Amino acid sequence: MRVLLTTYGSRGDVQPMAALAVALRELGVRVRVCAPSDEEFARLLAGVGVEFVPAAEPVRAVVTGAAPMTPEALPQRAAALTAAQYEAVVAAAEGCDAVVATGLVPAVAAARSVAEKLGVPFRYVAYFPTMLPSPHHRPHALPGRPLPPDETDNRVLWDLTRESFDLLYGPGVNAHRTSIGQPVVDDTLRHVFTDRPLLAADPVLGPWPTGPTKPKEPPYPSDAGAGPAVVQTGAWILPDERPLPAEVSAFLDAGEPPVYVGFGSMPMRESADVARVAVEAVRAQGRRVLVGRGWADLALIDDQDDCLAVGDVNHQALFPRVAAVVHHGGAGTTTTVARAGAPQVVVPQIVDQPYWAARVAELGIGAAHDGPTPTFDSLSAVLDIALSPGTRERAATVAATIRTDGATIAARLLLDTVARKDAGNRPAPSPHSHPRSEPMP
Template sequence: MRVLLSTFGSRGDVEPLAALAVRLKEAGARVRIFAPPDEEIERLLAGAGVPRTPFGPSVRSLVTGARPPSPDTAYRLARDLVAERFAMLGEAAEGCDAVVATGLMPIGARSVAEKLGVPYVCAAFTPIGLPSPHHPPGRRPGPPPPPEVTGTKELWEFDAARVAEMYGEAHNEQRAAIGLPPIDDHRDHALTGRPWLAADPTLCPWQEQPGHDVVQTGTWILRDERPLPARLEAFLEAGAPPVYVGFGSMAVRDAAGVARVAAAAVRAHGRRVILASGWAGLALAPGLDPDEEGDCLAVGEVSHQALFPRVAAVVHHGGAGTTAAAALAGAPQVVVPQVADQPYWAARVAALGIGAAHDGPVPTVESLSAALGVALTRETAVRAKAVAGGFLTDGARAAAAMLLEEISR
């Protein structure tokens, strides 16, 4: 049995898919992941023992370039990804039994599965890309909706039109090349009428509604058994639990300034701080060096599963993966949302009482200190532990079982 998994995005889009791949392999399936060529992703998949085929450009190069990607760049990327997806999946999919797609709108993967007559699943790690009357769509590249387009239904219609504008021409050209008829609604074609939502139902509840058949599997968690670096272990053992600060695969403006703000805000609460460099390049600066203060340590990429249970709080950007990792660890959170679905996760953290949502993407010492004042209370710590106790940890296993059942049918 062969399954092809396809995604385009940062580590947060790839790691859950790797978790599904591991569960499928345990069930006897042969699996291959098509994912971006970033070094971090290559190491991740190699560590999980999952074969990878590089797909698309480096995501890090897009995120951390000299200038943010323009709408024109996004439109070109959309067309290029469609063509590459048809070419690469089409070649590899001969003889496969199913195709699963996640990440940035995976236009084309379903068409390849359709041509081969095999099952196709689209999975999302956040609900904001799934049409619903209960929330508006996320922002896509290009001009915003006209001022008169304000209702949720109208916003979703505008979103479908924007997806068609970005991907439609290239998608229908590729479909015609393999003998498939053109389509109009490219977004809903990719999502299908029954997408999977790979997120914990407490952390990320899906509100059921007629005509929207969403299958919620629970979060797809890849076990990370790497030990923490000796230097980090020593820092943790040297005092009370510190506060972790990291922005993952985000590029933030003035990383040195953010590091100074974070250290000052954490120190205002009498806590030590761990700065995770990430793609933002958070780093120690004069006045932050542990040799001078002894209360601040900069680290590279480490196991969140090993670290988060040992910190007093996690300050982060609000990616789906980091939010879930902190929730699973029972660590209070402060979410400083930057883009995309991150405001959603910030709101969920605040609504659950497991942390605080920072107002806006640029923290000051005062604003971050105030948010930490919420996260570091005993009430928040107790609530975070309670939510962690009910967290579903077998979402990838459940998804693998459903996929195999679909194949058998």
């Protein structure tokens, strides 16, 4: 059996796919991962022995470019990405028995078109609950499409989001589908998210919401209360066996545990002095500092020996040895910190990060910064919470509950679905998109 895993996104999108690839390989499956052509992703996948197929342009150049994309340019950009990703994925998927996709909406739509072309099962995966429709949470506003601030009915908000998907992504997706001889879709959100998506999030950190609302029958999502039939597997965690660099180990051994500050794939455009603010706030707590360079290219602010700048290091080995972690709130980083039992301060920037910030605060394992731009005073206030003994005790308690088998659960589910498809148990065609292949049951 051969499976294609595909995404167009940052490391937070690619690394869980690498974890699933390793889990599938352990079950005897041949796997390819189609991801952005960034060198760091090629190294990541080579490091675990997974075949890498580069797709489209490097995503880091897009994220950190001098001129962020305007909302007006999004539909055209989405159309171009759909076409480019399709070409990469259709070549990578040759001979595959299933396609699993995540990342930017146009890239997922392209992957589903490839699955239809091949007549194989398709699965969409989300890494956080609020990506998927539910009456129990609000959607995320899309570029140029703000949600009405006075609307509190989540069903209404999800219907508005469905309209925004059709306006922003629908034209490009349908133009491409027409060009390759596939029928147009009349519900872009449902087409991309499918009726039975996977949720690769830890059930303690990011539980799928439930409540008194009784799910209704499709069509979906004309009434967003129906929602998709979400299958939560747990987070897909890639074991990291790399030793810490000698200079990092020496720094850790030279004094009390430091505070790690890093914002991963976030360029931090609105916080030009974030390194200075963070270092000064941590020093005011009497702590040393590890500065993670990340895509924001953070640097030391002076030559004092209480700070060290680090690049791509093994967070699974590092975070158990720090006093706290200040980060952007990506799903992967939040999970890694929680699993390490380290208190965390989340400075959320975009999309899912406010959700993870809120969950960290609700669980008592850290603090949520109010907004994306920290000041000395605002960061000091949340550091006070994170560095308190009670927070560390709570973080250690929650760490013991974090599951590590999510990728294995997903891999077994995928194999079972493909086996049932081969036995002739194919799901019925969608009344909305009429594809030749449907999301896996």
